[in-house]
Amino acid sequence: MKTLGRIRREYRTMQAMVKIYCAGNHESATQQPCPDCEEFLAYASQRLSKCPYGEEKPTCANCPIHCYKRARREQAKNIMRYAGPRMPLRHPWLSLRHSLDSFRRVAHPLEWRNKNNKNNNL
Numbered sequence: 001m002k003t004l005g006r007i008r009r010e011y012r013t014m015q016a017m018v019k020i021y022c023a024g025n026h027e028s029a030t031q032q033p034c035p036d037c038e039e040f041l042a043y044a045s046q047r048l049s050k051c052p053y054g055e056e057k058p059t060c061a062n063c064p065i066h067c068y069k070r071a072r073r074e075q076a077k078n079i080m081r082y083a084g085p086r087m088p089l090r091h092p093w094l095s096l097r098h099s100l101d102s103f104r105r106v107a108h109p110l111e112w113r114n115k116n117n118k119n120n121n122l
């Protein structure tokens with residue numbers, strides 16, 4: 001996986017949120033997320049690495065492509081709902097960057113592809 005700045009930051013934001021969520025909701029003996037949450041992170045990272053927007057990526061909440069399968073999307077929603085309001089306290093910088101990123105708007109996938117027609121793997 002070629003890690004790009006934005007994608008990597010998105011992943012770190014996700015990771016921070018999962019940790020907050022897991023610590024508050026699941027029994028985990030260590031500082032690490034439980035196996036379920038680890039699995040979710042692995043899935044999220046796989047989706048992120050395949051995001052066709054790359055550096056142009058909006059935050060996942062604003063993305064016109066719904067790349068998560070249904071069950072994972074539910075899981076993501078629960079995590080965001082719990083961890084979202086707690087993020088500014090624990091990770092002020094990440095969360096500031098994330099809200100700046102969320103002003104980013106992208107074209108619809110089809111428009112976007114026409115503009116960037118070198119990329120055909122949507």
Ligand SMILES: [Zn+2]
Pocket residue numbers: 021022023026028033034035036037038
């Ligand atoms: Zn967990």
